[in-house]
Amino acid sequence: MKTRGALSKTRLLPSLVGLILTLLGLAMLIGGIKLSQLGGSWYYLIAGIGVGLTGLLLIAARRAAIWLFALFLLASTVWSLREVGLDWWQLVPRLAMWFVLGIVLLLPWVRRPLGITRMKSASAAALSIAVVLAGLTAVASQFTHPHDVDGTITRDAPGQNDAVADTMNGDWPSYGGTERGQRYSPLDQITPQNVGKLEEVWRYRTGDIPGPDDPSETTAENTPLKVNGKLYVCTPHSQVIALDPDSGNELWRFDPKLSTQSADSFKGWAHMTCRGVAYYEDDGDAAEPAYASADVDASENAANGDDGIPASVEDEPTATCPRRLFLPTADTRLIALNADTGEMCPGFGDNGSIDLTQNIGSFTAGGYYSTSPPSVAHGLVIIGGHVTDNESTNEPSGVIRAYDAKDGHLVWNWDSGNPDETTPIGFDETYTRNSPNMWSVMSVDSELGLIYLPMGNQMPDQWGGNRTPEAGKYSAGVTALDIDTGQVRWTHQFTHHDLWDMDVGGQPSLVDIQTDEGVKPALMASTKQGSIYVLDRRTGEAIVPIHEIEAPQGAVEGDRTAATQPHSELNFSPDMLHGKDMWGVTPLDQMLCRIQFQSLRYEGMYTPPSLQGSLVYPGNFGVFDWGGIAVDPERQIAFASPAYMAFTSQLVPREQADGGERISETEGVQPNAGAPYGVIMGAFLSRLGLPCQAPPWGYVAGVDLNNHQTVWQHKNGTVRDSAPVPMPLPMGVPALGGPIMTGGGVAFLSGTLDQYLRAYDVTNGSELWKGRLPAGGQTTPMTYEGQDGRQYVLVMAGGHGSLGTKQGDYVVAYALPEGDDSN
Template identity: 40%
Template structure:
């Protein structure tokens, strides 16, 4: 049969010519010289195969052998990197062993096939040892400490106002976690695809007052029986979905127990805030609005905000309650204009709903609200992430974003420049600033501080130091004294890239780097880090990379396309970190996802589809308006034509950091390609690659980490001491929410609960609508 031979020959010839042409372009751009001769050899081998020349197999065997040597020299024993370079050519080498080809070209075909087999043995050997991991050392000690409060409850979003996400429960252990089974599910009844713009369910329930308390994207609040998941009550504020946002969500509610002196009704109340900017107090017993709070249970957060529009300002994170004060900020849409609602942070009386204070960084005189006819300072940095609080110090710790618009900073005020992308300590009684620490200067990259500050106590001679760990999208972990904001681990100002900015912009000459803590930003990207399913799309990514403007971290946005890495999604995002105070281990979920950024002159931005509000659609390549500036902004993922990331994996890691030594205790990629693949197709193979995701971790005294926040429909448990995966379960959607755990008040069973969410930004579909509770069988407790 001659036609199968000529089919293989034609494929080799065409692929070889494409690779050779791309290789010539890559050389012209200053890139690797491999692809031009490599592609030429493949094309010539195909030509010879077409003609029946016996040199074809020998040439292909030589090409593949050289390819193996080149790949090992470039990326070492990294299995995923070798796969992109070798597997495709090796498959063609095995094709030479087909009888109709072997008869045509003789012993050269056998040589090509043998080199092909050797290639797969190399890949298999590299898969058994992953350079993406740092293995744990043995001999870790565990020092038990007293944890205040009822250990069986989960009374705040991060379990405590310190945001540790540490539970002292021990019923589920590394020895029995594999026996976990689904105890119940709860369907919220909300179809996330029915909204004007789909948005994910990301709520972390509270377990307090004998109830599970949770919310949905549409701000419906539910109380559930913690043993069965049965609905006890439901409150629907009937929010208006106009101005829908792909990041519209309700990540949780807050709870306050007024004790014996609390007024009736509502001695115990649930506090929530909505997409329509309403602050609501509900009776924990009935779910009805508390009549003495604001206007029949409602406080309008639009008061003093001035001009706004649906979806431009809302509260996405659970408020924090310290004493009798509710503190909350709000999410303000990115990149719409230079005239957007204020990023004001406000404190309200938990009983009456009266405004206690306001921190308007642009006008301190607005402490008790702006005068009639005036507004809080517009377009100041907002605080949409979860906050933390220290009742002993009387401080609430506020993570801030940057002033709008995110990617052009010429018009920002001095106060906005001072407090943007920072963690700010406010006096809970007055709202006055005690201290602030900035994590990114003159932020042009949307490096909002998205993670809840986590409060920990560090051992010191004669006692402990009250510390604060601030994760950032930049992949930097800043360790501060929470009394003063002074760094406890060295922070160094290092030179920042200056080339490529637009003429109207200015840049900070330096950026802060937390050199005293491990960086989770990933290494500086080079051409060799480009990746693809095949050598062709990897070559495409190499060419594109060479055309980009990239000078390392904090490469400024400009009129030519630049590479943003870490991305505006992280590093670390709203899932935050968890801390085991007994093992002194900090658990961090980090993301490795490159983004392309370009400023578009205003006239050009008006063409085509036209600009649209940030996050108001899933087409993130459309120009974002930044009205009031000379430019719009275009952002998109750095992906190949096949839809896969151009950066080599892993795309998500879990890292344990020893806070005694401030070194990495262990690190591993988390997540498989089972629910991902080229062109949006699912590979279906549970091959561990490390996938991106936004959810956070839960850590327990017994030595377990629970985590679901990756682009995969799975929920997992790991050993705290080693990072070894001990248990996993499939869910109907990925778990891009923070899990929680509690003890059932009637049976004494420990439950672990997570929302099956999905996520729009990471393209993790489907979007979910259910909560899942897992527990040991009754006899296995």
């Protein structure tokens, strides 16, 4: 009896392992049958049989279990190499679990009860060989970088760019560095040789923390300005704070005391953000008054004054406010602040403020306001507005309005629904409802007299059956307007009949580039689909060739799709996804992702939305979003941070959509009131909440502007702050927020999901330094020269609600040690 009891105990471990393998095999068999029925890989069905039989043989104490698992592990290794090669992160879900189980089966407590007493036995030797081969495959994959591009942009360091240096003067006076949106500074104190010495020199907290009633997407996407001897910071709730650039000490603060527009809370708002403010200094320019138009009747003129000009205009509007900040608030105001004191400028608009709801019509709380800073040019402050995505077909107009920067009178308005008439409309008129909007940041060429609008879409994003011809023309591209009149000078569309939310999110970068035909004034527009369109900014004609490629067809009833879509030769557009590109931690969740993938409609980029559910890749955040790219006009290099995350969308018939719950602009049922379909949207995730597509999901890349070739590209960022276990695994993660470049040959980027500000060598993309941030840095950093002569690099670290990064209220400045600017 003792012998039988001891034998029973020794068989307990093999039986337990056998039970686990049997259950694993059964799950894979069921999933494998489903996957094969959908046209996917047969591996999981066959693997389910092999693993399940191994488990049953273990329970029966048969040594054949070891032989069978050895054969299975060897076959799995060969299959994995055939599917993905030596790609470590792709091999992990395919082999890691089986590798560990192979080692478990070789343990003496498992094999001895099966009668395998020595490792030299044939079955143990076979399994040992299979385990070693799988392990060697994993080791070999550590020395390969299949997604990287190695290269160097060999170009001598530039001399001082006098034009840029004179414009910036060691400052960062505009959201994109200058009105040209290059996100470049000629400061060169920080170099690849000394950037490793950067240290945090001060830290400031704004006190603007997301509250319990705030939208989930409450974000600190602000890029501060440095001008007028001060730093100007804008917080998510539209507060403006002036700081001392050298110490971070607060100089003044302005709180607009937002009206919530919704019963004392922000619930129901899509998001809450302030990307920045605009600076203006009176130089004697004046915009021509436009009050006495035929659309303004005598009674309105009488209310304004005998000559139709508001009384405030007859004062001296800039005498007490010669240097101004223009602040767009979340409750739909445009406020002019004295840049010296933080007080409202009384001569601008109505005692310092303009009500941007005028002529807009009705909208839901938070459904219309300017999330991005306006542009200031030719004495005008020019502003667009964000419109909530996928709320309805009756949203506010996407009108662009130009106000006199001194007194605030409306000089012109450009409404893409009525594009030829730019004279200010009458007091009781309404701009075209639901015309395409411009929510991002404009770029300006003051010499050419043009302002460049990165355009969005007519709502809703995923259904366009009733879009107007004007909406079709001006959506999802760049439109150039005459600064002084608002008249269209040219427009170039980047997505035809956009059904994928491919609005142009990034501020276009204006740079003069060297071509075979000489230097040309270019506009570079980064887009969600991954193409970077390089146009002659005088005419809108392509400098880098653009080709029309065939697009998938078959929209839902009542809609249509464009036959072709434009594709730039300079692009970071992703390759088409396949079943082998699905990912997971284990073979099980990878299999479930494959099933999900095969269940969706997917024919590549521009797969139409469907009732079945479509895979949208690139997804809603796109390859490039509002962070754009950075360009070095001297070295002729562009620095980009492409990201790759797939989304899903499923159209929902009207009667079903009306009962669904909307969580945010990218989660839950988007109502699309007025359209025949709502839509369910979300990231393409596994049951574990991980991306279903394999990493890398984010890179940094360098482009030679002279030949528009990608010279280097490296995966970027870790999962330290987004994984259950805080391990700094270098998987390559998305970055939301833009890069900057400097005259010293160093680029900076803070937008990755892990909490770091990183520095890179612009010539080859190598990471030179990283500084730990106290919260997520989903914004674009900036750099400036302090009064102490040091070059500072500054970033706002406030996190991003939708991305789940740590939220906060920090402004952090870095510099070389005092007195150390050695190379």
